[in-house]
Amino acid sequence: MSNSGSPCNAQPSLGSVPQHGQPLWLLAELTYKCPLQCPYCANPLDFANRTEELTTQQWLDVFAQARELGAAQLGFSGGEPLVRQDLVELIGGARELGYYTNLITSGVGLNERKIGDFHDAGLDHIQVSFQAADPEVNNMLAGSGKAFRQKLAMAKEVKAQGYPMVLNFVTHRHNIDQIDRIIELCVELQADYVELATCQYYGWAYENRNDLLPTRAQLERAERITNEYRDRLAKEGNPIKIIFVTPDYYEERPKGCMNGWGQVFLTITPDGTALPCHSARMLPIEFPNVREQSIEQIWNQSNGFNHFRGYEWMKEPCASCDEKEKDFGGCRCQAFMMTGDANNTDPVCSKSPHHDLILNARQAAESAEHTEPVFRNERNSRVFCKG
Ligand code: FES
Secondary structure, eight states: OOOTTOOTTSOOOOOSSOOOOOOOEEEEEOOSOOSOOOTTOOSOTTGGGOOOOOOHHHHHHHHHHHHHTTOOEEEEESSOGGGOTTHHHHHHHHHHTTOEEEEEEOSTTOOHHHHHHHHHHTOOEEEEEESOSSHHHHHHHHTOTTHHHHHHHHHHHHHHTTOOEEEEEEEOTTTGGGHHHHHHHHHHTTOSEEEEEEOOOSHHHHHTHHHHOOOHHHHHHHHHHHHHHHHHHHHTTOOOEEEEEOOGGGOSSOOOGGGSTTTSEEEEOTTOBEESSTTGGGSSSOOOBTTTSOHHHHHHHOHHHHTTSSSTTOOTTTTTOTTHHHHTTSOHHHHHHHHSOTTSOOTTSTTSTTHHHHHHHHHHHHHOOOOOOOOOSHHHHHHHHHO
């Protein structure tokens, strides 16, 4: 892995007290195990080598410490969090601590009884992800012939048991032209919120970018159709909220990733590594572990969390840019993945000297032919582990 002489392992000089917010949003990646194999999964490519998982008690300690530090929302994620047999206990513990809790699931492994048990334990919210509105495309991407049927049944059951429901569709070249069918399905399932989240290119999605990145025309069409549905549904008095997330590859300015490094988000991976974002593990920075340090030390004092706080780490053009307080130089993981140096400006920014990397990817999307995606599964992960 090249980092082009990145000073990522050096301690940045931030002054004595780092200025930053509280970890309001805690994401608990309970496990990397997952029955599906989506080729856009954001889990690390080498997950097959990372089998260690925190115990129930260790997770409950993490929740308590983070709550003490101000965390208010807790997302149970993975892999597939349903794989953990202690999920009811974890939900119950989080509820006692006063968290607003959200289960982020594929729905595979869910059943009526579990949905009821989670409700009784105090779960506030369930987000079910779909791969497509079309069973064939959905099952092809999920790598399971039964996934679509199961997801439909579980989405109906989530709603029947009175949860507010978010349906999440990661959109890309293979399903974005069916955006109208996706929205129709969400309306039919009475979703409260719909996330039409255009694929972000990290982890497995970065590996499969040429197969997944939609063209600009596809994207514009999808956005137009979404807006038409929004207007029509609002006129009909349907309270459904539809969120459309554009891939930053088609923007001229980068996203203010994670609302700023170490400002609001705290991710804990299955083995207890604490990260400022779910992808940060790829960076050549040492990140702390909850088994060795308290959440307070991790959040306030660790090099990993202080690394990109503030502005002193920035190079040009970010250092003198009048938009740096808005976008913080963009995404550190994207800068690293694409340029080899996490201190660089995110290449999405048209001021970046590396912006041609984004322009080339857009260009490639125009002429891309369908290639077989690399599925996120143990076998392929082991190939990456071997290098
Ligand atoms: Fe890691 Fe953007 S995903 S900083």
